[in-house]
Amino acid sequence: MIRAERRAAHVYAFLFLAPAVLLLLTLRVFPAVDAIRHAFTEWSGVGEARYVGFANFAKLVEDPVFWGAVRNNVLLVLCVPLWLLVSLVLALLIHQEVPGWRFFRATFFLPSVLSPVIVGTLFSAILRRDGPVNKGIDALGMGALSHDWLGEPGTALPTLVLVILWGIFGLGVIVFLAGLAAVPLEVFEAARIDGATGWRYLRHIVVPSLRHVIEFWAVNLVVWSFTSLFAFIYVMTGGGPGYSTMLVEYQLYLQAFQFDNMGYACALGSALFLMVFGVALLQIRLMAGGEED
Amino acid sequence: MAAPMRVAKRLALFLALAGVSATTIYPLVFMAFTALKGKREYLINRYSYPHDPTLENFASAWTYGKVGQYVGNSLVVVTGGVVLSWIVCCLAAYALSQLRFRGRRAAFLGIIGTMMIAPQVIIIPLYAMLGRLSLLNHRSGLILVYVAFAIPFGTYLLASFFRSVPTELGEAARVDGASHPQVLWRVMVPIARPALLTLGIFNFLWMWNELLLSLLILQDDSVRTLMVGVANLRGQYTTNIPLMSAGLFLSAVPVLVVFFVFQSHLQKGMTMGAVK
Amino acid sequence: MRPKAILSLLPVLLLVGCSRPQGPATPASAPAQTATATTLTVWDWLSADPSQGVGHWLTEVDEQFGQAHPGVNLKHVAQSHTEYYEILKAAEAAAGQQGGPDVVMIHQGSRVMDHRQSLLPLDKYVPPELKKKIVGWELTSEGFSAEGTPYAVPVAVQGLAWYYNRQVLAQAGLDPGKPPSTWDEFLSACGKVKAAGYAPIAAGEKEGDWADWFVNSAYFLDLSDADRVALQSGAMSWTDPKVESVLRRFAGLGERGFFQEGFMSTPLFPDTGEVFMRGEAAFILGLLSDVAHWKEFSEILGPENVGVMMCPGADRLPVGGGFAYGIASWSPNPDLAFEYISLIVSDENANAFLAQAGSFPANQDYDAGQIKNPTAKQIAGWVAEGKTGQPLTAQVPTEVVEALKRECQRILTGQTDIPAALAAIDAVAKAAREGGAE
Helix, strand or coil: CHHHHHHHHHHHHHHHHHHHHHHHHHHHHHHHHHHHHHCCEECCCCCCCEECCCHHHHHHHCCHHHHHHHHHHHHHHHHHHHHHHHHHHHHHHHHCCCCCHHHHHHHHHHHHHCCHHHHHHHHHHHCCCCCHHHHHHHHCCCHHHCCCCCCCHHHHHHHHHHHHHHHHHHHHHHHHHHHHHHCCHHHHHHHHHHCCCHHHHHHHHHHHHCHHHHHHHHHHHHHHHHHCCHHHHHHHCCCCCCCCCCCHHHHHHHHHHHCCCHHHHHHHHHHHHHHHHHHHHHHHHHHHCCCCC | CCHHHHHHHHHHHHHHHHHHHHHHHHHHHHHHHHHCCCHHHHHHCCCCCCCCCCCHHHHHHHHHCCHHHHHHHHHHHHHHHHHHHHHHHHHHHHHHHHCCCCCHHHHHHHHHHHHHCCHHHHHHHHHHHHHHCCCCCCHHHHHHHHHHHHHHHHHHHHHHHHHHCCHHHHHHHHHCCCCHHHHHHHHHHHHCHHHHHHHHHHHHHHHHHCCHHHHHHCCCHHHCCHHHHHHCCECCCCECHHHHHHHHHHHHHHHHHHHHHHHHHHHCCCCHHHCC | CCHHHHHHHHHHHHHHHHHCCCCCCCCCCCCCCCCCCEEEEEEECCCCCCCCHHHHHHHHHHHHHHHHCCCEEEEEEECCCCCHHHHHHHHHHHCCCCCCCCEEEEECCHHHHHCHHHECCCCCCCCHHHHHHECCHHHCEHHHCCCCCECEEECEECEEEEEEEHHHHHHCCCCCCCCCCCHHHHHHHHHHHHHCCCEEEECCCCCCHHHHHHHHHHHHHCCCHHHHHHHHHCCCCCCCHHHHHHHHHHHHHHHCCCECCCHHHCCHHHHHHHHHHCCCEEEEEEECCCCCCHHHHHHHHCHHHEEEECCCCCCCEEECCCEEEEEECCCCCHHHHHHHHHHHCCHHHHHHHHHHHCCEECECCCCHHHCCCHHHHHHHHHHHHCCEECCCCCCCCHHHHHHHHHHHHHHHCCCCCHHHHHHHHHHHHHHHHHHCCC
């Protein structure tokens, strides 16, 4: 009995994983291996690749732009809890069917409909020195607070964080709503009867029930912050002013496609991969807390 | 809690939520206003509502952005990508969460791990690979690439959901003689419907808005997608912002439609009747 | 709507979509890719842009080509400008498999050199008369010399010039007919403009390109041509006092607040031009062709209000970096490809280029009588008289230019000082030289 069960499990595991694994190997892993191979070469992306051993990595270690970018990436990771919390709280409120919840759910999702290019372009216009945001601030009499938000090194990165929050919080709300939908209603009922409210409600009822979903979304956000912010940076700041919003992903793009240093770009890509993998692994370990497999 | 306090609290919450909504709506309104302005008006009146609205930008976007022609291609590519992703991710997620086999942990980490490969690095080798497989300039080629990019996220999402489903459900079905595919299709999928819908919407979204891979892989005008057409509205130096806004607006419509149609189903989950 | 119903439709759509042939849909629209039909694929980033005459002009050229070569299937692929070089790189990596381009548009300057492994050397194709007619060969030929092997044919002449708004100058109490001719006069004029309540200079430093433009137009005041070559080859360091002098002029403008408010996040296109066109600024560093140039400004401000000058104190205009056309090294039809290019740079099409796009063609045999605009006449005169020089950064590797741009941004925001900035740029230049030795 058990034997057959185990065999069935192995057979079906193989069959069910085959399509995914096949696609991933062909279209992501093999190209990635190719890229890693090129990290040890001097290559413009076309033609001959000259083997240079660890030279690119040595250059990386001494590259001030790279370390500045790493610093910015780390700062972004520290903002992930903010992105997560906003989505979670808003999802809870909608789940509780606050008046107008249908409308809110729809409008919260709107920013996510737009491609990052659109989001970046819109906010670049809105956040201009003479734009509506600053005009609004002036109108409220807080003129001293108006800034060239994306043009000043001190405000550029925080502004970016907030714009990205705007762009993605809706997605998080949807994810958490789906998660909440899967939680048996009795859990919430019991909590209400017990009088649990506010913060305690969050910590002791919601978080445990949503634990897998929260972990999923948190890891996803962290990975995403390392690998998918390109469009935002490209449209809003180009990594500037100076290097104040430079991220490793963006530096990779510049080296690969603007400077023709494909070999170095691959080295950056390898470093990026290691960073992300390490951080994500750490995160999963922390959140799983040594729980089941 | 005293009644007036509760009302005040709910009111405050409502206002906060309304405030958030205002910030999400305003930029879209701004985009709509901009799309309705002629080039001259945009020059002098940049931020307030259009005094002299015109539909010429939408017409130009339709023609120059070849919207009519490209929409069909986008629909094919995105629909294909979404459906294929569902299938591939469901299968993989089931295996990773419900089946016990050696190497499960490794497989899980491996699949998630691919998510961490930055697209910029693999673009060139990927293009060469597709050339070798004769998939360039074919919509099916782009579909497969999209699915490959969707797998880690989708599998992770679905596996997380499947994992929070009590194992008794699946076990009961197995005891009743159901094969694994049957368990997947009859038991897991219905429960994970909100997750599947969420995933579908996600994938539809990013695949619809995706630009670089589409630009790279589909060169032929007959198979190009919508975002490419809209991107071409950006000139080398000048971006005719009203024209661009009109194009972007048109490209956002299908996704909005998809969302509004399906959103109400996201929340209604299964009740616990199934568990007890 | 019932989601289940829709969901069941999707597989149908998928099957229908994927089963349709992926190539041309109808036999009438284009011949199938058989061995007998010839296809010529042309890539550029300008033909899909509806806001410029260039797109229209290219369509006409295509028609002419079609008439002259009825058996050829001309596939004109309009690429997006921003992603152009990524796509070109990918095509190079696939080296011509499956419908790669035959003719490619490319920027004159270091871009041509960067991609020359994928471009066909044109020495056998370019006839001497053509060589003489066209300007710009130094930026598309081996060794950056007009005598070297050409890899691309220059089509357009692009460059930088300072434009000024006569009305604003008058408002500031300056003589609208006599713009500043030395650097000090310029600074004093800007001071007066600022006092009159206008922005002296319309600039956009969001992408950092303005600094590059400024350096290219102002370096004539401090560096000779020999100096330029020395800097490019590495014989002169970026920390040299002459280079420092150029950057001091740049920083000085910022320190005195001569730019419009919010310029650090103003994009160069189109916003900077718009500031000028709204009459809010006295001076703007603009282009010679396509946009942010005499035609555009004159249309909005009126030709009598727009004046043009070289950088105050300089005796030359920086000219270079317009677009050119090259032939892919893997093209099976190089002769046909060159015929297409010849058509583009022919005399009639050069005239049409000027008339429709307001851009200066590289082919100098265009009808100069066509030019009615006084500002354009002045520019054309300068080009004809040879009062032009290469931009300082035309031959500098992109990586170094990028470092220059970012360091200049940091100078303007006070994050660094000039010596440190120059040291950083020099470090990048050194590394680029060591790494890129081919």
